[in-house]
Amino acid sequence: MSPLGTECSVNQLEKNLLNKLETKQAIIGVVGLGYVGLPLAVEKAKAGYNVIGFDVQQKRVDMVNEGINYIGDVVDEDLTAITQSKVLKATTDYSLIKNVDAVAICVPTPLDIYQQPDTSYVESSAREISKYLHKGMLVVLESTTYPGTTEEILKPILEETGLECGEDFFIAYSPERVDPGNKTFNTKNTPKVVGGITPSCTAAAAAMYRNVLEGEVHEVSSPAVAEMEKILENTFRNINIALANEMAILCNKMGIDVWEVIDAAATKPYGFMPFYPGPGLGGHCIPIDPFYLTWKAREYNYHTRLIETAGEINNSMPDFVVNRCMQILNKEGKALNGSKILILGIAYKKDIDDYRESPVLPILQQLDEAGADWIVVDPYVREFKFNGEIRDTLLELSEELIEETDMVLITTDHSCMNYELVAKKSKVIFDTRNVLKSTKPLGKYYKL
Template sequence: MPTIKSISEDLIQKLEGKTATVGVVGLGYVGLPLAVEKAKAGFSVIGFDVQEDKVRMVNEGNNYIGDVIQEDLESLVKENKLRATADYTFIRDVDAVAICVPTPLDIYKQPNMNYVESSVRAIAQYVTAGTLIVLESTTYPGTTEELIKPIIEEKGFIIGQDVFLAYSPERIDPGNKEFNTKNTPKVVGGVTKTCTKVAAAMYRTVLDGDVHEVSSPAVAEMEKLLENTFRNINIALANEMAILCHKMDIDVWEVIDAAATKPYGFMPFYPGPGLGGHCIPIDPWYLTWKAREYGYHTKLIEIAGEINDSMPDFVVQRCSEILNNKKKALKGSKILILGVAYKKDIDDYRESPVLPILNRLTKTGADWKVADPFVSEFKLYGELIETVQVTEEVLKEVDLVVLATNHSEFDYELINNYASCLLDTRNTDFVFQKLNYFKL
């Protein structure tokens, strides 16, 4: 009968020798780049997703994620290093599997763990002894041991002996030209020391970044929330400073630039129209929800969330002030919003602050259009909206242009020449001179 040591060492040997077959559950912004990197590292990779369109596109070698290079995906599929399926019976064929499914909030800002739980139950149905399971989805501390571990154990496995379970948070920053899945350091925490050792071995064979081992999944889960809560709170401070500086007629951007000259004790964060993406606006709420279990109220985190959530209202307020100075009401005014993606030079508009801005403008009776070179259409509360091109005619016919996302592909010279009025929420580098220019 194989010993605990021999099972784990056999798996580590497979991983280090790249003879293991690895699986990735969830082929979205996190899962597909990870699957590609694992295949590029020499592993045979099976991607799992319940969305048949994603499965079909991967198997056809058609990329749909900005951080994945089309040529890489196409060649890996042709070489049979990467394939996708919606059939979880193929979990039997994998030696290691990473779970990269969404962990959204419900309407009460509580974690919705349905995707994680259903994925784990599907995996547990077909998993075999000697398999590594790693959760990468951002979640609250305790998820791996309180939710996943019991489901695996229900099937008769002993965690750390015949199945190895760990948590390693994704650190994807869409559009980042310097850091990506391949070179970003990885944090790994296993349910047992052996679990940590096995999981770390897998990531060290795939990634160029350091692999930092921690004592438990809960530490790894908490550190991911600390990363994004840190950013959330500091952005909230910058946003609150922007509101105050506007009232005091002070340029907040100049204030931040001045403060950033201090070589210690200060890190610049910048205001904007609100938070977007699937991490920073959401992750801190996992922590506030979990804290209630321990009778603790995370006051600072919740206040920061309220400030950031209020920024779309502040943007609409600024639009109203600017139009009022032109003797126009917000109702009936024509407004062009530049950008719906939540950050520069990407096509991801998940949780974009532009969506609530548009919703508020609709309620005021404003007539708006959206232009975004990276997004041809988007859903606004269930309705599909097509974006427009930025042309001389479009710019001339609107009363106000709002720069919500400072994409590099926007023709700022054209905007400068033909727009009458611009509200810049991003402090873009272009020097606007021929129009009425306002900052957030």
């Protein structure tokens, strides 16, 4: 075929896909129905597309098909409506990918035991898609990962089919931007970054998101730029939180209230953005994503000193919290061993049910090893896995429970917690979130 003929063929494939996306005739697939994938699938279905959700967990598939929601950022009524109208269906049968015109990969990208990226979920998804890849199809990776993943892993696997990216099908990277519990920004209105392997790939992916989302779609020159910007977002937060945590440690030694310091600094209308300390970092993104970059940097013989130091500071905060617990109890003439400690919150951030990578877990581990008698209250998390066992939480506070404890340790600042009761009935409070800043506790009160 002549170069002109090839160009016409590519243009026609792109035109056909763009037309399907514009007229909502495209069938869209979403691989992975977790915290990123399910909200995305719901928004695509609400936008008027027929959507097929793919997941390896039969329980998730059954819940979606029954209209039962398990993700906090999805509105129950939305899921019920779109599943009842059959515009969203879930399945474990990946052969149905042959029917889709575009598919988004939203699977986990954890770290392994050596703090190196585990791309096995991405690779597995790519191989399943490759079995049913067809001409004119768009594949978008959304999972957070290191720069180069789309072109070094996804593209070669899909091209093993004999089809060529940019000529026969389209590949792009568009990083997920999910902030669980955020009441202002969600999947639909958060700006989206898109970078394709070729200009046609970028155009196709951007068209899909513009037909689904209300937020701006920002096009960049390559998948690597989009991958790097996502890492920059989370590394920026990681480093600034580490600075706040280090300030908290130093302020504690100097007898200065770090929260008052930050509030004072925040009065400056330029050149300062407030970040706050806490018991450590949690969730799947901020504590993990910067390590993707430190790992990739070694390939270029570069050591990301600032990023790694920030990670060390944030990872040390559970140790700092437990040491403070020990010091506070010592002041009360008690040892950590045998003391009853009431933990308020195991979710990694306020008003969500997600405890993945929660800093409370290593705190509990250290308290356990020290012989403390602890119990967790969390109105969002009914149970959690600890040392290979499922542990139950209490969903509500009681006056009797508080009065029986030697210390109340506030680790998650859930809005619905009865802090007035905590302030009135606690003997000793250690507040790592400054949640009682406007309250005057009757007992001994300590802040991070």
